[in-house]
Amino acid sequence: MTTATPAYTRLEALFARLANIEEALNILHWDMSAMMPQGGAGGRAAQLATLKTLHHELLTGSEVGNLLTEAQGEELHGWQIANLHEMRRDWVHASALPSSLVEEISHANSACEMTWRKARAASDFASVAPFLAEVLRLTREVAKIKSDALGVSPYDALLDQYEPGGRSAEIDVIFADLADFLPGFLAEVQARQKPAPQGPKGPFPVERQKALGLRIMEVLGFEFDHGRLDVSQHPFCGGNPDDVRITTRYDEADFMRSLMGVIHETGHALYERGLPDSWRGQPVGRARGMSIHESQSLLMEMQACRSRQFLAFAAPIMAETFGAKGQPGWDAETIYANNVRVNPGFIRVDADEVTYPAHVILRYRLEKALIAGELEVNDIPAAWNESFESLLGLKVPDDRLGCLQDIHWYDGAIGYFPTYTLGAMTAAQLFDAAKSAVPGLLTSIGKGDFRPLLSWLREHVHGQAANLSASELLASATGRPLDAAVFKAHLKARYLVA
Amino acid sequence: MTTATPAYTRLEALFARLANIEEALNILHWDMSAMMPQGGAGGRAAQLATLKTLHHELLTGSEVGNLLTEAQGEELHGWQIANLHEMRRDWVHASALPSSLVEEISHANSACEMTWRKARAASDFASVAPFLAEVLRLTREVAKIKSDALGVSPYDALLDQYEPGGRSAEIDVIFADLADFLPGFLAEVQARQKPAPQGPKGPFPVERQKALGLRIMEVLGFEFDHGRLDVSQHPFCGGNPDDVRITTRYDEADFMRSLMGVIHETGHALYERGLPDSWRGQPVGRARGMSIHESQSLLMEMQACRSRQFLAFAAPIMAETFGAKGQPGWDAETIYANNVRVNPGFIRVDADEVTYPAHVILRYRLEKALIAGELEVNDIPAAWNESFESLLGLKVPDDRLGCLQDIHWYDGAIGYFPTYTLGAMTAAQLFDAAKSAVPGLLTSIGKGDFRPLLSWLREHVHGQAANLSASELLASATGRPLDAAVFKAHLKARYLVA
DSSP: OTTTOHHHHHHHHHHHHHHHHHHHHHHHHHHHHHTOOGGGHHHHHHHHHHHHHHHHHHHTOTTHHHHHHHHHTSOOOHHHHHHHHHHHHHHHHHHSSOHHHHHHHHHHHHHHHHHHHHHHHHTOHHHHHHHHHHHHHHHHHHHHHHHHHHTSOHHHHHHHHHSTTOOHHHHHHHHHHHHHHHHHHHHHHHHHOOOOOOOOOSOOOHHHHHHHHHHHHHHHTOOGGGEEEEEOSSOOEEEETTEEEEEEOOOTTOHHHHHHHHHHHHHHHHHHHTSOGGGTTSGGGSOOOHHHHHHHHHIIIIIITTSHHHHHHHHHHHHHHTTOTTOTTOSHHHHHHHHSOOOOOSOGGGOOTTTHHHHHHHHHHHHHHHHHTSSOGGGHHHHHHHHHHHHHOOOOOSGGGTTTSOSTGGGTOOSOTHHHHHHHHHHHHHHHHHHHHSTTHHHHHHTTOOHHHHHHHHHHTGGGTTSSOHHHHHHHHHSSSOOHHHHHHHHHIIIIIO | OTTTOHHHHHHHHHHHHHHHHHHHHHHHHHHHHHTOOGGGHHHHHHHHHHHHHHHHHHHTOTTHHHHHHHHHTSOOOTHHHHHHHHHHHHHHHHHSSOHHHHHHHHHHHHHHHHHHHHHHHHTOHHHHHHHHHHHHHHHHHHHHHHHHHHTSOHHHHHHHHHSTTOOHHHHHHHHHHHHHHHHHHHHHHHHHOOOOOOOOOSOOOHHHHHHHHHHHHHHHTOOGGGEEEEEOSSOOEEEETTEEEEEEOOOTTOHHHHHHHHHHHHHHHHHHHHSOGGGTTSGGGSOOOHHHHHHHHHIIIIIITTSHHHHHHHHHHHHHHTTOTTOTTOSHHHHHHHHSOOOOOSOGGGOOTTTHHHHHHHHHHHHHHHHHTSSOGGGHHHHHHHHHHHHHOOOOOSGGGTTTSOSTGGGTOOSOTHHHHHHHHHHHHHHHHHHHHSTTHHHHHHTTOOHHHHHHHHHHTGGGTTSSOHHHHHHHHHSSSOOHHHHHHHHHIIIIIO
C-alpha cells in the first residue's frame, strides 16, 4: 500500500505535521481568549505569526504541487480520494496568493478592525469607510486570483474559504424563497403572539449558572475527559477533537442566554469530538465547513433544546439549581414560552430564530454586490437601511444598529455570513430526518436521553467528516438537497401551530 | 549597523523565530499541566513533538554553522558578543547529537519514567533498574559526544545543559565544604531546638488559600497584567516573560505549604518578568541558568519571606484571610517558629533549609560517579543508603524513601541536581549583598514593601539576563565568587543565634 502510493503517503505525513501546527494554534487561540493576561498580547501575536508562517511555508513548499499531481495518478480508494481533494483545496488557497498580498491584506484588516471598534462606538461610518474601502479593494483582488485558481466566481472563491464547494447560485434560490416567505410569516406570528409570561427572576449567581451549564452539557453528551467549559468575552468552540474547549459568558440578570449559548457551543463540540479518529490530522478528517458546523450547534440550540420536550425536562433542573423550586415563573410552560418569543430588532446576534435569516440575507446580498463591484463602500449605509426596512419593517436609526454592528467585513471576512442561515436550515432538515429515522426521538430528549440523537448524528454527520461535500452529506443524511420547505415547516409548527 | 554585520543580523532573525516557537511550547506545556483534560494527552504529545522537531530543524539548518563562524568575524559590541556566544551554545547542544540518538534517548526516557512510577509505588528498584541502565548507557553516550563538542568533561557537558558554564571541579570544592559543615551543624541545631509551638489549626479552605496567595504575590511585586496563578499537580513557573504562569496546589490541612510554594514560584516569575525587554527573544535575553533561577525563588522563599520581619508583617494577613484574628497560634512568633523548624527526613522535596543540601550533595556525587563509570545502576541503592546515613544520620528503610523518590534520573535528567543547592547558596549571598547595599532592606520587607529589594534584583540579577556567566554575575553583584561561608553564616544566624 505504502509503496504503491509514494506521493500520497508523503502528503499524508506532511498534512499530519500541518495538523499538529494547526492544533497548537487552536490551543494558543483559546488561551488568548480565555486565559491570557492582557500583557501577553504582544508576545502571543508574535508566537501565532511565527507558527502561521511556518505552516504556510510547509504547505506551499516547492514539492507540494508536484506531489499532488503525482498522487492524482496513484491508485487511491474511498476516503483517500476525498483526502487528496481536500489537500489540493488547502494548497490552492494557500499558494494562490503572492505573500506580499497576504501581508498587505493582513495589515489592512487589522487597521480596519481597530478603527471599526471606535467607529461602531461612535456610530461614525465615515471614519472607517476609507479603511473598509482598502479591505474591499484587496479582497476583490484575492477573490479574482482565487476565482481563477478554483474556476468559480470571485464571490464563490471567497465563500469556498468557509463553505467548501458552496455556490451562490444555489444560495440565491434558497434565500429568495426565504426572503419571500419571512415578512408575511413574521406579521402572522406577531399578530398571534400572546404577551410573554413573567419568567424566572434573578439575580442568577455565576457559580450556579456554571453548574447548570456543566450539567446540561453532560446531558447532551459532552465528554469532560475531552474538553472544558470556560469564560471568554465572545463565546466560541475551540481546541481540538480530543480536547474541545468551549466558552460562554455570564449575565447575572439572565441565565438563559448563557445556557443556550453553552448548548450551542456544545453542539459544535459534539461535532468536533465525533470526527473519525482514524482520519485525525488529515484534511478529510476535519469538519465539513461552516454551514454543517453551524447546523450542529443550531440543531442542539434551536431544534432539540428549544423543544417543549427538552424544556419540560430541563425546567425543574433549572429551578433546582437556582434554589427556586416551586417559585412562580419556573414552570415548563413559562420557560418554553419565553424561549420562543419572536421580537424583531436591529442586532443580528440578539435576533430570534424567525428574524435571524433576514439579517443574514441582507448581509449576503450586500457583500455579493460589493465583490461584484455593483456596490461601493460609501453606498453601504443606505443600501443596508433600505434592505432592512423591506425585510423586517423597521427603520434603522443609526449605523451602530445597522451596518457597523458586525466585525466580519471590517476584519476582512466576506463570504462567511450565508453559512449562518444555511446552518439553521440544515439543522431543521437534519433534525426532521432524525425524527423520522429514530422513533421516539423527542420522547428520549424529553427524558434527558440524547444518546439516540447523538448516535444518529455520529453516523450521518460527525463520522462523515469531510468525505462528502456539504450538499452530498445533507442528501445522504436526509434524502434530499437543502430545501427551504423543511425550515419553513419547522417555523410554522413552532410559531403558528403550538 | 545591519549591513556591517550581515551574518549576525540573520542569526538574530533566526533566533527570534526559534524563541517564538519556544514561547508557544511554554504555553502548551503550562496548559498540559494546568488546564488540559486527560483525553488531550495523545494529541498534545503530537503537537509538542512537531513543534520541537521544527525548532530542531531550524536550529540545525545547514547554514547556521557557517553564519555563526562568519558572525565571529564581524564587529560586534557588548551584549551582541554574549548573544553570539549563547547562540553557539544552543547550536552546539542541538547539533552535536545524531537525530537517531536523540530519538533513542527520548524513547528510553519515556519507557523508564513510566516504569519508575510503578516501581516507586511498589518500592521495587529491581523492576526499573534495566530501564535506568539503558537511560544511563545512552546518557553516557550523549555526555561523551557533548564533551568533545564543548571541550569539557562528560559530566560537565550534561551540567552545561542546565547550568551554562558550570564546572564540577568548582562544585566539588564548595560541596565538600558544606558536607563537612552540615552534620555537626545539624546536631547542634537539633540539640538547641525547642518543641514546635502549636500553630494555626485548619481546615483552610482552598478559596481563602488562593486569596492569600494572590495577595502575597501582589506584595512581592507580581504583575497580574503579565501573569496568572493556577493549580497543577507539580507546582512550577512557566509561560513567558510578559505572561508568566505560576502554579501551586492546595492542602486544606496546611496552608503554609502552598503559600511558601507560591512565594517560591513568584521568585522565579519576578526573574522572568525582569529580563530586559530590549533583548526579548534573543538567547542573551534569557534567564542565566538553573542555579541563578533557583536563587531567585529561594531568595524570596527562604531569605526574604522566612525572615522574622516578613512573617511579622504577614501573620495578621494570614489570620485575617482565614477569619482567625486573635485566635491562638496565629501570632507572628508562632508562625515564625513553625517556619524555621529543622527536621531531618528521607524526602528531598519535604526537606528544610538545613538538611536540603545533604540530599543534593548525595545525588550530585552519585550521578557524577554514574557518568564517570565508577558506579553502575545496580549499586545505586547501597551507595545511596550509605551516603544518606553518613550525611543525615538516618537509615533509609526502603528505596521508595531512598533512590526511587525523584523523577530526575529516571527521566534522563542527570546533571540537574547540584543547581538546587548552588541556588540556595547563591540566594544567601545575593540577599546578604542586597542587605549591605540597601539600608533598611529588612525594615521595608517588614512593612510589605518589596520595591527596594526588587529594584536591587532588577539591576544586579534580572536585568543582566545571560550577558554574564553565573559566576561573573554573582561576582559582579556581590563582589566575590560563590562562597559557602555566606550560606553557613545565614544558617548559623537563623538556627543558632535567633
